[in-house]
Amino acid sequence: GWYTKSLEIKERLGDEHGAANTYHQLGRVAEERRDFDAAEGWYKKSLEIEERLGNEHGAATTYHQLGSVAEERRDLDAAEEWYKKALEISERLGDERGAALTHGQLANLALVVKCLESAEYHYMCSLKISERLGDEPTNSISYHQLGVVSQERRDLDAAEAWYKKSLEINERLGDQHGAAITYAQLGLLAKAREDLPASVSYFARAAGSFAKTNDQHTSLRSILDAAKSILLARESEREGMITIVTEAGIPREVLDKMIESLRSAQPESGDQPDDG
Numbered sequence: 001g002w003y004t005k006s007l008e009i010k011e012r013l014g015d016e017h018g019a020a021n022t023y024h025q026l027g028r029v030a031e032e033r034r035d036f037d038a039a040e041g042w043y044k045k046s047l048e049i050e051e052r053l054g055n056e057h058g059a060a061t062t063y064h065q066l067g068s069v070a071e072e073r074r075d076l077d078a079a080e081e082w083y084k085k086a087l088e089i090s091e092r093l094g095d096e097r098g099a100a101l102t103h104g105q106l107a108n109l110a111l112v113v114k115c116l117e118s119a120e121y122h123y124m125c126s127l128k129i130s131e132r133l134g135d136e137p138t139n140s141i142s143y144h145q146l147g148v149v150s151q152e153r154r155d156l157d158a159a160e161a162w163y164k165k166s167l168e169i170n171e172r173l174g175d176q177h178g179a180a181i182t183y184a185q186l187g188l189l190a191k192a193r194e195d196l197p198a199s200v201s202y203f204a205r206a207a208g209s210f211a212k213t214n215d216q217h218t219s220l221r222s223i224l225d226a227a228k229s230i231l232l233a234r235e236s237e238r239e240g241m242i243t244i245v246t247e248a249g250i251p252r253e254v255l256d257k258m259i260e261s262l263r264s265a266q267p268e269s270g271d272q273p274d275d276g
Helices: 002-013 016-032 036-053 056-074 078-094 096-112 116-133 135-154 156-173 175-193 196-212 216-232 236-249 251-267
Strands: none
Touching: 016 036, 036 056, 056 078, 056 135, 078 096, 096 116, 096 135, 116 135, 135 156, 135 175, 135 216, 156 175, 156 251, 175 196, 175 236, 196 216, 196 236, 216 236, 216 251, 236 251
16 A cells, blocks of 8 residues: 555665654554554564664654554553553653553553552543643543542442533533443443432433434443333333433334333343332
């Protein structure tokens, strides 16, 4: 392709800096194609030049991408090592955006292995930078993820506060998919508190927002979550909850099909006793 043609010229002219950039871009292409062996090979070619030329900023970017490749391969220890190399350089060079991004990735790794203290530390580091820079989309992601950390700790009040901070930004910026993800988490939070009407309302809003962004698969999953909450409620409360879902724009027949499917799968566990 074009990158390969460009690389051939740069190598012939001895343009090492240009070659390193092209190796890096070829790594990005391979990573997008999920050809992680090729991506790693290209990144390491780029890194060898960047380190030799003393291009620390370029090296930090490539360390970060090698971390991304390792993370995709589920080699979390290697990913952490690469990200920490990137972070050390970004912090030393005063590259705040690069540092915030890498703190976020280290936090995600820690959350996967349930190291909640480390996850919170890195999310807070990322958040402090993005708040100072006025980077609201990144703020929203950090708020949401801090909500996940709090929810994992069963600190439901803190989780709700973080999620609502994230939601306020997403709604103001018109990020419907980001808002939908947070609505779904608020639905799970309400369900954990046994506030079934609130959980149904949040799941319905999540389903509607996912549908508006053409994420039909996740929209159906949120409708299924709403149906599960409805079946946990008393019989006398269910019709009101169904109304909440249909008023959010979810077709009644879709919801009914979900409820019937759940009843068929677990005929004895779906119904609560009637009132009285």
